[in-house]
Amino acid sequence: xxxxxxxxxxxxxxxxxxxxxxxxxxxxxxxxxxxxxxxxxxxxxxxxxxxxxxxxxxxxxxxxxxxxxxxxxxxxxxxxxxxxxxxxxxxxxxxxxxxxxxxxxxxxxxxxxxxxxxxxxxxxxxxxxxxxxxxxxxxxxxxxxxxxxxxxxxxxxxxxxxxxxxxxxxxxxxxxxxxxxxxxxxxxxxxxxxxxxxxxxxxxxxxxxxxxxxxxxxxxxxxxxxxxxxxxxxxxxxxxxxxxxxxxxxxxxxxxxxxxxxxxxxxxxxxxxxxxxxxxxxxx
Amino acid sequence: xxxxxxxxxxxxxxxxxxxxxxxxxxxxxxxxxxxxxxxxxxxxxxxxxxxxxxxxxxxxxxxxxxxxxxxxxxxxxxxxxxxxxxxxxxxxxxxxxxxxxxxxxxxxxxxxxxxxxxxxxxxxxxxxxxxxxxxxxxxxxxxxxxxxxxxxxxxxxxxxxxxxxxxxxxxxxxxxxxxxxxxxxxxxxxxxxxxxxxxxxxxxxxxxxxxxxxxxxxxxxxxxxxxxxxxxxxxxxxxxxxxxxxxxxxxxxx
Numbered sequence: 079x080x081x082x083x084x085x086x087x088x089x090x091x092x093x094x095x096x097x098x099x100x101x102x103x104x105x106x107x108x109x110x111x112x113x114x115x116x117x118x119x120x121x122x123x124x125x126x127x128x129x130x131x132x133x134x135x136x137x138x139x140x141x142x143x144x145x146x147x148x149x150x151x152x153x154x155x156x157x158x159x160x161x162x163x164x165x166x167x168x169x170x171x172x173x174x175x176x177x178x179x180x181x182x183x184x185x186x187x188x189x190x191x192x193x194x195x196x197x198x199x200x201x202x203x204x205x206x207x208x209x210x211x212x213x214x215x216x217x218x219x220x221x222x223x224x225x226x227x228x229x230x231x232x233x234x235x236x237x238x239x240x241x242x243x244x245x246x247x248x249x250x251x252x253x254x255x256x257x258x259x260x261x262x263x264x265x266x267x268x269x270x271x272x273x274x275x276x277x278x279x280x281x282x283x284x285x286x287x288x289x290x291x292x293x294x295x296x297x298x299x300x301x302x303x304x305x306x307x308x309x310x311x312x313x314x315x316x317x318x319x320x321x322x323x324x325x326x327x328x329x330x331x332x333x334x335x336x337x338x339x340x341x342x343x344x345x346x347x348x349x350x351x352x353x354x355x356x357x358x359x360x361x362x
Numbered sequence: 363x364x365x366x367x368x369x370x371x372x373x374x375x376x377x378x379x380x381x382x383x384x385x386x387x388x389x390x391x392x393x394x395x396x397x398x399x400x401x402x403x404x405x406x407x408x409x410x411x412x413x414x415x416x417x418x419x420x421x422x423x424x425x426x427x428x429x430x431x432x433x434x435x436x437x438x439x440x441x442x443x444x445x446x447x448x449x450x451x452x453x454x455x456x457x458x459x460x461x462x463x464x465x466x467x468x469x470x471x472x473x474x475x476x477x478x479x480x481x482x483x484x485x486x487x488x489x490x491x492x493x494x495x496x497x498x499x500x501x502x503x504x505x506x507x508x509x510x511x512x513x514x515x516x517x518x519x520x521x522x523x524x525x526x527x528x529x530x531x532x533x534x535x536x537x538x539x540x541x542x543x544x545x546x547x548x549x550x551x552x553x554x555x556x557x558x559x560x561x562x563x564x565x566x567x568x569x570x571x572x573x574x575x576x577x578x579x580x581x582x583x584x585x586x587x588x589x590x591x592x593x594x595x596x597x598x599x600x601x602x603x604x605x606x607x608x609x610x611x612x613x614x615x616x
Binding site: 357 | 503557598604608609613
């Protein structure tokens with residue numbers, strides 16, 4: 079599902095505190111099937127940006143298009159939410175049904191799907207997040223661990239099969255195993271041909287997953303391009319209060335020690351392949 | 363020193379122990395990182411340190427005070443300060459200044475001394491300009507700084523931090539860590555529960571928990587370099603260590 083932002087600005091207007099420009103003339107487009115990360119310091123406008131995409135907020139000026147619908151200061155999206163799934167930050171706090179099954183089924187039921195289709199979608203979504211429907215379905219959400227609850231909340235969104243999946247800090251506060259599971263869920267959903275956009279502070283996660291990065295700083299889009307392009311520009315990362323991923327830093331150390339591997343290595347399998355290649359070619 | 367010996371604890375209604383004969387020493391002037399997967403017992407362990415949970419067996423000594431002797435609880439809680447993952451579970455007052463004064467009021471400090479200490483602490487944590495602000499108007503990083511300041515103002519000898527940076531952006535993480543280092547250098551004994559391998563590498567010591575026991579304990583780089591031993595415990599390993607081990611292995615094979 080295609081996204082296009084054209085000079086989108088958004089101002090939070092308040093009678094009590096000062097008004098605050100959260101997005102300032104943001105323009106970019108994402109083609110269908112992209113996997114895009116939105117990064118920036120706290121307060122840089124990331125959450126405001128994704129809330130525009132599913133119509134929770136409307137631009138103060140400028141316009142955006144999601145699929146074939148357009149929104150501006152005077153026009154709201156009509157049916158965008160049927161195709162855009164938004165996983166909020168800490169989505170598990172919104173679990174409210176008596177069982178895991180009915181929580182995941184809540185969204186699909188609201189779409190007016192048949193009982194049969196709802197059940198199929200729920201089973202599929204639970205399988206996708208790695209929770210066995212037979213075992214977990216009847217449990218009360220409170221019986222689950224933090225990471226499992228997060229996955230139930232994500233399954234509730236995936237069960238509606240959104241064309242565009244948006245996640246706000248999907249791994250915040252999770253342990254390492256939980257983080258890895260969420261990472262593979264996002265990857266799988268994207269591999270099925272869907273467009274995914276996610277917000278994260280974890281630059282290593284961003285480097286492992288995204289094929290493109292948008293950097294926000296004080297409501298302005300200061301970078302839009304490939305991760306390799308971004309990590310070669312430390313001044314942009316500095317300005318945005320971000321770090322070079324630890325994996326990239328470690329690769330730079332190896333390069334300085336004379337190990338001739340490329341700089342665009344983001345995952346352990348990529349590192350292994352490059353190192354095998356390097357040591358193998360040296361032997362010949 | 364905090365001396366923990368053979369702690370065992372089972373939550374009522376559970377069919378297995380969350381802590382199993384856990385032993386660990388926490389020394390002043392050091393940051394001890396605690397890592398472990400969900401359910402390894404990290405949170406239960408740190409709650410035993412200031413008497414929030416009473417273990418089924420074993421002992422916890424905070425300097426000369428036995429934590430299991432309820433007559434010592436006031437002293438123990440004065441000596442051991444705690445800061446949690448989310449500052450919002452901790453902040454109670456309506457302004458930044460009152461939040462910092464809150465603990466001192468409870469300790470019954472005289473007004474003049476209290477004002478002086480609050481002023482010093484506001485300065486030390488760069489919160490003076492927000493003195494009269496409502497805590498909820500601060501950013502996440504500033505709120506966590508406030509939570510830390512409101513504990514440090516009571517000058518505890520030990521500080522227990524439960525994932526204090528995990529919800530912050532990189533700048534917020536860095537700031538909080540600077541304050542932690544500063545207090546370590548001033549002689550405080552610090553326990554830092556963390557999920558971040560890179561953060562653990564900056565600590566003096568790392569203890570890995572698994573099924574309620576300490577399964578590895580030492581300098582962080584030494585612990586991490588036993589990659590094969592610690593990988594099954596489900597904790598993150600620093601990228602630098604992963605690559606180092608990989609290079610040696612591939613070099614060796616060629």
